[in-house]
Amino acid sequence: MSATPVALRAAETGIEVLTPSSLRDLAFARRLAELAPDCCAVVAYGNLVPAAALEVPRHGWVNLHFSVLPAWRGAAPVQHALLHGDDVTGATTFRLEESLDTGPIYGVVTEAVRPRDTAGDLLLRLADSGAHLLVATLDAIEAGDARPQPQPADGVSFAPKLTARDTRIGWQAPAVAVDRQVRACTPNPGAWTELRGDRVKLGPVDPAPTASDESLEPGELRVDRSGLLCGTGSRPVRLGEVRPQGRGAMTAADWARGLRLEAGERFTS
Numbered sequence: 001m002s003a004t005p006v007a008l009r010a011a012e013t014g015i016e017v018l019t020p021s022s023l024r025d026l027a028f029a030r031r032l033a034e035l036a037p038d039c040c041a042v043v044a045y046g047n048l049v050p051a052a053a054l055e056v057p058r059h060g061w062v063n064l065h066f067s068v069l070p071a072w073r074g075a076a077p078v079q080h081a082l083l084h085g086d087d088v089t090g091a092t093t094f095r096l097e098e099s100l101d102t103g104p105i106y107g108v109v110t111e112a113v114r115p116r117d118t119a120g121d122l123l124l125r126l127a128d129s130g131a132h133l134l135v136a137t138l139d140a141i142e143a144g145d146a147r148p149q150p151q152p153a154d155g156v157s158f159a160p161k162l163t164a165r166d167t168r169i170g171w172q173a174p175a176v177a178v179d180r181q182v183r184a185c186t187p188n189p190g191a192w193t194e195l196r197g198d199r200v201k202l203g204p205v206d207p208a209p210t211a212s213d214e215s216l217e218p219g220e221l222r223v224d225r226s227g228l229l230c231g232t233g234s235r236p237v238r239l240g241e242v243r244p245q246g247r248g249a250m251t252a253a254d255w256a257r258g259l260r261l262e263a264g265e266r267f268t269s
Contacts, residue, residue, distance in 0.1 A: 023053050032056050039141055041134060042096065046075060051098055059141050061096035064134045066126045068092060068108055070151045072159040073101035078119050078126065080159035082184035085176075086113055089122070091130035093137040095148050104148035106137045118186035118204060162189060169193045169202065171219035171269045174234035179207040190243070193219075193267040195259075200267070203241030203249070205230075219266035221256070228252040230267060 007017045016035075020028035029052055039059040042049070049061055067077035068090040074080075081089040090110035095103040109129045113122065140146040167185045169178060169192065183204050185191035190201040216222055216231025223229075229236045239252035 023047070024050050029053065039138060041138060043130075043134070048098065048100065049096055054096060054098065062093055062106065062134070062137055062141070063096050063101070063103070064130050065092050065094065065101055066090075066123065066130065067159070068110060069094060069101060069105060070154075070156040072157055074159035075161040077159040078123050079162055079184045080157075081113065082117065082119055082122065083180055085180055088112055089126070091126050091133055093133055094151070102151060104150050106140070106146055106148050107133050109133050116183070116204065118183045120187045167191050169267070169269065171231065171267055172233045175207040175232045175237050176234070178232050178237055179205055193269070195221075195265070195267050198245045200245065201243040202239060203243075205240060206238040207235070217266065219269060221261055221265055221267065223253070223256050223261060228256045 003011070007019075010017050018028055018031060023029075032053060033056055037057045039057050040061040042061055042063040044066075045063075054061055065073075065077065066089070067073075067081065068088075069092040071077075072080050072089075078089070088110055090108055092108050093106040094101070095106070097103040109132075111122070111125055111129060137146065162185065167181075167189055169181060171178065171193070173181070182191040182202055186204055192199050192201045194200065216229060216236045218231050218233055220231040221228060222236075226238070228239045230239055241249050242252045242255040243249045244255060
């Protein structure tokens with residue numbers, strides 16, 4: 001365990017840092033009331049804030065969420081935007097309520113989803129633009145200019161945390177869906193499959209190999225001069241980085257050479 005960059009910066013400047021295991025902790029509740037903050041900013045906290053804590057700051061709690069609400073409420077908005085092939089996503093600041101990501105909106109920034117974005121790529125850009133949005137929102141609240149608006153009733157969708165089932169690659173799916181799934185799980189929690197009973201994590205794939213390789217069955221592997229191909233429910237994909245169980249990352253071509261794949265061998269879904 002180590003302190004976060006925020007905690008380290010706070011310590012450098014003499015700002016008190018509270019680290020309760022739960023916001024329902026009575027000692028934390030007492031100290032929060034003693035501090036009487038004007039407003040509390042929240043980013044990727046991952047739990048609901050109890051009503052007693054929500055009532056302490058006179059301007060409430062402002063959450064920075066990485067989607068354009070009401071789309072993708074929940075723990076994994078960036079991953080679900082990629083999984084579902086969204087062209088545009090963004091970040092939203094809103095006032096927290098007891099329910100999940102439902103509060104009135106202060107501000108929004110949008111971000112185009114690039115064709116080869118991973119969740120890590122997209123989150124880095126949203127963290128940067130979202131930080132500016134959060135500062136602007138807090139400045140507007142301080143100046144008395146903030147006017148939060150209710151979220152639209154239409155367009156609500158949910159983004160629960162990805163499970164092991166969500167991250168296991170289904171090779172029966174078309175190449176475009178496999179590509180989205182792997183990019184949505186990169187770098188964390190990692191898309192995976194199995195070969196010879198061992199789990200293998202995969203980095204982003206190339207969904208556009210040559211037309212001559214379209215005879216591969218879903219999950220079937222084939223080595224050619226340009227690398228390692230795997231069949232899907234449509235056309236094959238070319239594998240990039242591979243992380244075998246218990247080993248470090250390597251190129252798919254290097255991994256395949258070491259395995260000495262047999263003809264027709266395949267990943268299992």
